[in-house]
Amino acid sequence: MTNAKSATLISQNNNNTDNIMDRRNFLKVVAGATVVAINPSLIRGNLYADDGRLFKAYEKTQLLDASGKPIKASMLEKEITYIFNYPYASTPCMLVNLPKPTAQNVELKSDSGEAYVWKSGVGKDRTIVAYVAICTHQLTHPTPNDSFITYVPTTGKTMAYDKSGVIVCSSHLSAFDAGAGAKVLGGAATQPLQAVVLEHAADDTLWAVGILGQDKFHDYFKEFRPEMKQFYGGPAEAKKLVSISAKTVKLSEFTKEIIQY
Template sequence: MDRRVFIKACSTLAVASLVDASIFSQTLANTKGTLKRYTKALLVKEDGSPLREEDIKPHTQYIFFYPYASTPCYLINLDREIKPVELKLKDGGSYTWQGGAGKKRSLVAYSAICPHQLSHPTKDYSFINYYPPDKPSETTKKGGIIQCCAHVSLFDPAEGGKVLDGPAEFPLAAILLETEGDKIYAVGTVGVDQFTQFFENFKQDLIQQYGSLANAKKMVESCTVVEIKRYTKEVIHC
C-alpha cells in the first residue's frame, strides 16, 4: 500500500475508534428491528442503463451508494437461493431479514459501514470486503464472508449480515432490494444503521469530497453499481 494512503487510513481508523460505545448502545436500543423506507432508487450500470440480474457476476463485490450519496453499500450475487432469516440481537431483540432478491433469490446488499467502528470503503482504500468461498481470508481461513480488517469483525452475507466473530455487537445493516421485471431497486434498510454517527464522524472528509455536508446527505434516486476495484485504489485483504 502507498505510504500516504496507509497513514491516512490509520488516521481515519484512529478517529473512528474514539466513538463512544454508549452511542452505539443507544442507537441499538432506539432502532432495533426497524425497517426504514427511503427513496426508491434504481440500480444502474456506468452507462446509466438499468442493471440486470445477469450483469452481476457471482461472488464479485460491487459497490453503490444508498440511501445517501455518500453512504457505501455492497451488492453480492451469492449464486444460490438465500432464504429469509431472523436475526437476534444481544439485548434480546430480533428482526427478520427478507433474504435474497432477484429471480434466483441470490442477490444481497448491505451497508458497507462496519457496525463496530464505522470503517468503510473510500476512494483510497477499503478495509471491509467480501471474501468469496474459493478465496478465504488469510487470518480467519473463512470464505463466503464479509470481513473488516480494522478489527477483524466477520459477517455472514447469507444470514442477514449476522456477526460470526469479532468485536462487532450487531449485524451489518441490510439494504432492501426489490425487482420489477428486469429492473432492480434499493428501497430501504433493515437492522441497525449508523448513518447519523457516520455523518458526524466523517463530516470534514465528506465536505471535502462532496463540497458540502448537504450534498453528502442528498437522497439518491439512482445508484451506479461498479466493481469495488473500479472505485477504490486499494482493496485491503487480511
C-alpha cells in the first residue's frame, strides 16, 4: 500500500511539473531580449509585456465583404476607408490599404502614461492598417447617418494637418498618422487611436485578433447609450462581442454622409 501510494504521488508530481513546463513553454519572456512568445488569438485580458506594450485579445475574427466572401489583402483598394465592427457589435473600426509601407516598432503612449509599441502594418508590402474609428478626444465615430472621422488620401487636402495621407477627425480637427500606429499629429486629441491587431494569413485573408492601446470602449458605451438603442437594438446587443466574422464595407457605403475638413 505504501509503495502504491508513493508511486501515485510521484506520478502526480511529475504531471504537475509537466503542466508547469507546458505553461512556461507557452508564455516565455526572454530576459534581455524582451520577447513575448504568445499567440494573441489564444489569450484574453490585458497583456503587459516588459517593454510596456498594452494589448487586449478578443475573438479571432475574419474580415468578410458585403457578400460574405473573405476579404483578400491584395484586393483592397488603395487609400479607401473601409469600416467593420470589432470587437463589439457597435464599435466601428477602419481598415486602410496605404500607398506605402508603414513604419515599424513605433513607440506610443496613452494619456494614462502607459507606453506601448505598435509593430507595423500587415500584408505583402506592410501597407494594411486598422484602427478603432472612435476619436480619442471626444469619441467622435462613424454612424449610419454620418461620419466626421476618415482617412484623407494623399491626393486630398485637410485643414487638420499640413500634409494629407492621414486620419482626420473633423469634429475638432485632430490628425493621426495612419502609417505609424495612429499617433497624434495635431489637433485636440492627446493620445493615439486604438489599433486593431491584424493577422495576414497565408491564403491572403485578414483576421482581427485584438486591440492595442488605451481602452475607450467603456466611455463610448456610456456616452452614446441612446445611439446603442437607435442603431443596435439596445445596450446589451451593442455590447455583444464579435466572433467568427465581421462584415467590411467602404465608409461611403456604411454611412450616408462623410464630413471632412
